[in-house]
Amino acid sequence: MKLPLTLRKLFRRRIVLIAAVCLGLVVMAALLANLITSFDPNETAVSQRLSAPNASHVLGTDELGRDLFARIAYGGRYSLAIAAMTAFGAIGLGTLLGLIAGFFRWLDTPIMRVVDAMMSFPDILLAIALVAILGPSMLNVVLALALVYTPRVARVVRASTLVVRELLFIEAARALGVSTARILWRHILPNLVSPILVQVSFIFAYAILAEAALSFLGVGVPPDIPTWGTMVAGSQQYAHQALWIVLFPGLAIILTALSLQLLGDGVRDLLDPRLKKSM
Amino acid sequence: MHLSASKPAPMRLDVRHLSTFFDTDEGLVRSVADVSFSIHAGKTTALVGESGSGKSVTSLTLMHLLSRTASIQVSGQALFTSRAGETMDLLALPESAMRRIRGNEIAMIFQEPMTSLNPVFTVGEQIAESVRLHLGLDRQAALQHARRMLELVEIPAAAQRLHEYPHQLSGGMRQRVMIALAMACNPTLLIADEPTTALDVTIQAQILELMRRLQLETGMSILFITHNLGVVAHHADEVAVMYAGRIVEAAPVHDLFAKPLHPYTQGLLACLPAQQRRREQAGLQDKSRRRLYAIRGQVSSPLAPPPGCAFEPRCDQATSVCRNAMPELQTDPEHAQRQVRCVLFPGTPAAATAGAHA
Numbered sequence: 299m300k301l302p303l304t305l306r307k308l309f310r311r312r313i314v315l316i317a318a319v320c321l322g323l324v325v326m327a328a329l330l331a332n333l334i335t336s337f338d339p340n341e342t343a344v345s346q347r348l349s350a351p352n353a354s355h356v357l358g359t360d361e362l363g364r365d366l367f368a369r370i371a372y373g374g375r376y377s378l379a380i381a382a383m384t385a386f387g388a389i390g391l392g393t394l395l396g397l398i399a400g401f402f403r404w405l406d407t408p409i410m411r412v413v414d415a416m417m418s419f420p421d422i423l424l425a426i427a428l429v430a431i432l433g434p435s436m437l438n439v440v441l442a443l444a445l446v447y448t449p450r451v452a453r454v455v456r457a458s459t460l461v462v463r464e465l466l467f468i469e470a471a472r473a474l475g476v477s478t479a480r481i482l483w484r485h486i487l488p489n490l491v492s493p494i495l496v497q498v499s500f501i502f503a504y505a506i507l508a509e510a511a512l513s514f515l516g517v518g519v520p521p522d523i524p525t526w527g528t529m530v531a532g533s534q535q536y537a538h539q540a541l542w543i544v545l546f547p548g549l550a551i552i553l554t555a556l557s558l559q560l561l562g563d564g565v566r567d568l569l570d571p572r573l574k575k576s577m
Numbered sequence: 578m579h580l581s582a583s584k585p586a587p588m589r590l591d592v593r594h595l596s597t598f599f600d601t602d603e604g605l606v607r608s609v610a611d612v613s614f615s616i617h618a619g620k621t622t623a624l625v626g627e628s629g630s631g632k633s634v635t636s637l638t639l640m641h642l643l644s645r646t647a648s649i650q651v652s653g654q655a656l657f658t659s660r661a662g663e664t665m666d667l668l669a670l671p672e673s674a675m676r677r678i679r680g681n682e683i684a685m686i687f688q689e690p691m692t693s694l695n696p697v698f699t700v701g702e703q704i705a706e707s708v709r710l711h712l713g714l715d716r717q718a719a720l721q722h723a724r725r726m727l728e729l730v731e732i733p734a735a736a737q738r739l740h741e742y743p744h745q746l747s748g749g750m751r752q753r754v755m756i757a758l759a760m761a762c763n764p765t766l767l768i769a770d771e772p773t774t775a776l777d778v779t780i781q782a783q784i785l786e787l788m789r790r791l792q793l794e795t796g797m798s799i800l801f802i803t804h805n806l807g808v809v810a811h812h813a814d815e816v817a818v819m820y821a822g823r824i825v826e827a828a829p830v831h832d833l834f835a836k837p838l839h840p841y842t843q844g845l846l847a848c849l850p851a852q853q854r855r856r857e858q859a860g861l862q863d864k865s866r867r868r869l870y871a872i873r874g875q876v877s878s879p880l881a882p883p884p885g886c887a888f889e890p891r892c893d894q895a896t897s898v899c900r901n902a903m904p905e906l907q908t909d910p911e912h913a914q915r916q917v918r919c920v921l922f923p924g925t926p927a928a929a930t931a932g933a934h935a
Contacts, residue, residue, distance in 0.1 A: 469642060469687070475677060488695075
């Protein structure tokens, strides 16, 4: 099987290839959780509690005897879904705001000052405040995180819009009688795909970390939903007797976030060679 | 080469007293001042002038394409006669009506073919967009039309080029695509803003030839904006020379080249290497002192225009009268189509006073 040239270029850097493979494995494990483990992630077995990794429980069990591997695999579904929805929401809203602020100069100041104000809060603090207002549920965590990351996207998109809107082909499009809405949608937006794509991977990674942090702090997803964050949070008091119950979900978080970051770096370097960092 | 037999072609565009002001932090800048010119159906009028003379601003004003972020004041009239024979004032049209005219009745090609095409769409899609917008064709029909347009502008293997992106084409090819794009809806007026400046000489000639052919075939009018007098001599019917936002001389092309009246036009023509060579051959100039003529000085700042004639500080023939007031644009009593803005010109009232002073 021959990969398209773009992908071959992307994977020319080994670290990017490794990141992509790791991410692929994590996603597969989450999607195929019901096939790769026969344990129910919520089935408790008090007699088996805190057992070390062994032949039947590959990664051991937690304080209620639930199989850790099953919980990580199923939890991945939630963690990845939350992160994906966050990235989707932040990109959607941020792109819209950035596009409008960059194109319509009179809306630039009002929009960007709000964006700046939001960015002046520490991410987690703002997310905690938003979840506190909205109430702890999975959807509200997504909503809060999406709002937290929207300013980032808005700034990147605005900056790129400012560049693209001055290019001659936009004037040429206008000289052909193309309407403003169509210029934004058909002529500017497609030229912003690369910076937006890079933001997607970074926000995905941030969202995984932020969801874990929120859950760890007890203001995230309700503890009955297994996410990597709630797993680390719920088991912290047992960490000194059973290191694995904190270690493995933590590793899942690190592996996923790191892979996404590296992949994002790779995509960025591919799309904009001038930014290439020597690694 | 006057075609005196045919009756004068109807007016396509009649610009009257067009002025464009920019409100800047340094004050109100008059970028285009009292510019009047006309383009007949099927004919070419050239706006000539150096950078900053206001020729591009003139065309952008006509198209309502000046950046909306700048504070602009426009006055005057631009009477445009559409395909259907309706006459309207472009400057008074609302944006929605203007959008139907742009690309449809009036099309524009730009100086930089490298950046005037959208890099993320194939050339076919870009031509098709305009066609779908104005002619209401569906996607397939629009692409068919785009292919015919590419063939019209003599792009080889048009069917294949249709699906290529701008970066896959050379500069000359891209300018051909731009022309195809502009011609796609069969415009009645083409505004060409230095269409060949960014191209190398052999390609320039091809593109100009192509534009001339298309003009003959479609009967469109062309407003040709350029600083290249060589191009003007070959392709224009009428010429308006602009200096510092004003028209200083307007004439049919042959009259202008045969006998330039304004010192600025005379200077521009003397700057041409071919003119230099002619003077040498005529023994008017010593070959050993071979230097290309250059008009001394620079265009005055629009923020601090000289009190009188804008060209006076650079003019070799300036007298004290020139500093008094901006001369009016005078029509030559012997030649109704010639106009000049200079006190030295005989019919000018100030010329009489100048004579009296001397």
